[in-house]
Amino acid sequence: MTEAPKHQLSQLALQLQESGLKVTQQRLVILQAIKERADHPWVEQIYEDIVAANPTISLATVYKTLETLAEHGLIKRVASTDGQKRYDPKVENHGHINCLNTREIIDYYDQELHALIYEFFKKKKVGNLKIKNISVEINADKIDQDRAVYIK
Amino acid sequence: MTEAPKHQLSQLALQLQESGLKVTQQRLVILQAIKERADHPWVEQIYEDIVAANPTISLATVYKTLETLAEHGLIKRVASTDGQKRYDPKVENHGHINCLNTREIIDYYDQELHALIYEFFKKKKVGNLKIKNISVEINADKIDQDRAVYIK
DNA sequence: ATATTTGTTGATAATTATTATCAATTAGCA
DNA sequence: TGCTAATTGATAATAATTATCAACAAATAT
Numbered sequence A, B: 001m002t003e004a005p006k007h008q009l010s011q012l013a014l015q016l017q018e019s020g021l022k023v024t025q026q027r028l029v030i031l032q033a034i035k036e037r038a039d040h041p042w043v044e045q046i047y048e049d050i051v052a053a054n055p056t057i058s059l060a061t062v063y064k065t066l067e068t069l070a071e072h073g074l075i076k077r078v079a080s081t082d083g084q085k086r087y088d089p090k091v092e093n094h095g096h097i098n099c100l101n102t103r104e105i106i107d108y109y110d111q112e113l114h115a116l117i118y119e120f121f122k123k124k125k126v127g128n129l130k131i132k133n134i135s136v137e138i139n140a141d142k143i144d145q146d147r148a149v150y151i152k
Numbered sequence C: 001a002t003a004t005t006t007g008t009t010g011a012t013a014a015t016t017a018t019t020a021t022c023a024a025t026t027a028g029c030a
Numbered sequence D: 001t002g003c004t005a006a007t008t009g010a011t012a013a014t015a016a017t018t019a020t021c022a023a024c025a026a027a028t029a030t
Helices: A006-018 A025-035 A043-051 A059-071 A111-122 B006-018 B025-035 B043-051 B059-071 B111-122
Strands: A076-078 A086-088 A095-099 A105-108 A129-142 B076-078 B086-088 B095-099 B105-108 B129-142
Touching (some): A006 A025, A025 A059, B059 B086
Antiparallel strands (some): A076 A086, B076 B086, B095 B105
């Protein structure tokens, strides 16, 4: 397995350790790969990111590892309409813009909106439910597929 | 194909027609089946709902038809974290509570919250995006899997 | 009404996505 | 170091989805 520079990995190794996970090369490589992305990859994409530098890594390991990382809160599973498992490297609470015509999922976070919604739910009574997070999901079509999207 | 009573189907037939879709027995049966549900089924579930009364219907037809109905706005695709295509019979804007430990997706709608969010986005500048709907998604674990959930 | 056209369906093969299996390997620890 | 239990890689099995295409049925023209 290809060794990445110690100073880059130690932070990730620490995160694994703190989550009670064994620190393996595969986990480090996969965790690093997904954390480097700014999007919401599916399993195959992470596999392709790493397979050249780590040719012996197994696709099954990528499947299992991403699921393990999500279970331990180092990454998140993200809801998608395309019927494929997708993961989110950002664990902080944030919303998504789901482009229905492309398969893009774009992060969206607004402090004011967040406060508004949390204030709203603070007043609510919730039964039989342990809320993990609340997010605003925007479904939309991207008009020009080559141009970027913004909300400001 | 089993014929359903005319007075029950005419409304659905009309909906198909207005969407520019040919009115076929299969589409009527599938549309009726999903509209009768209060949850967010995946394809196989709809197939099982109808196969007894319609033994010659093909699973592939159910796949294609649900996708067609969603494309034409008669039902919706719903984002899920379980990596499977799921559909929503309710097309009106509403939010979801995603139970991460069970696979349930529970509808959630609050008029006041809805107004709050739409008011918020009315003030925003949105570029390169045609917003279809905005929904609040709550991720949670159901504490007692057999008991119902409430937010009030 | 009947024929024609065009889109839809059913059966099933092909493909893609995901999970299971299990022997070999490796991390963490005595 | 050596032991133990968890992880990994290779691959088989399964599940989910899509593609293919001849037969069929709905809408439209005749």
